Amino acid sequence: MKGSSMNTHIGKITIENDVVSKYAGSVAVECFGVVGMAGVNVKDGLVKLLKMDSITRGIVVKMVNNKLVLDFHVIVAYGVSVLAVADNLISNVKYKVEEFTGIEVAKVNVFVEGVRAID
Numbered sequence: 001m002k003g004s005s006m007n008t009h010i011g012k013i014t015i016e017n018d019v020v021s022k023y024a025g026s027v028a029v030e031c032f033g034v035v036g037m038a039g040v041n042v043k044d045g046l047v048k049l050l051k052m053d054s055i056t057r058g059i060v061v062k063m064v065n066n067k068l069v070l071d072f073h074v075i076v077a078y079g080v081s082v083l084a085v086a087d088n089l090i091s092n093v094k095y096k097v098e099e100f101t102g103i104e105v106a107k108v109n110v111f112v113e114g115v116r117a118i119d
Contacts, residue, residue: 004063004103015101017061024070025059027096033085038073038113067106068097074110078117086110 005014028034037058060071070093076085090108098105 004061004068004101006066006103013102015103018056020061020068020070020097020101021056021059023100024061024072024093024097025056027093028059028072028074028089031085031089031092033077033080034089035075035077035116035118038075038111064106067104068101069107069109070097070105071109072111073113075114075116076112078115082112086112 003014003016004020005012007013025037029036039057058073062069062071072089072093074085074089076082089110093108094105097103
């Protein structure tokens, strides 16, 4: 597992990418209009809604120039503005992940993989 790290006056702190993706995923599914994370089967081109226990598969965490880059593959609710959902997700995730990790988030990419009606 790769991790994101920072040096402090008392030593080096490393946060595994899995931890960042799990936290970012929990923040993302709380955002208005996000139904859940999407798992994409590259072989078949199928998209499926992931359960909460496998939420990290819909998120890719990378470290570029000592800053985090997060890619989200999401399924949004039918009838909501995709732009509003994406803006809300980006701002919430950026703020909360920076607060949680202490590492700057350079970019949050949102890939809408599907739309689903909510009862």
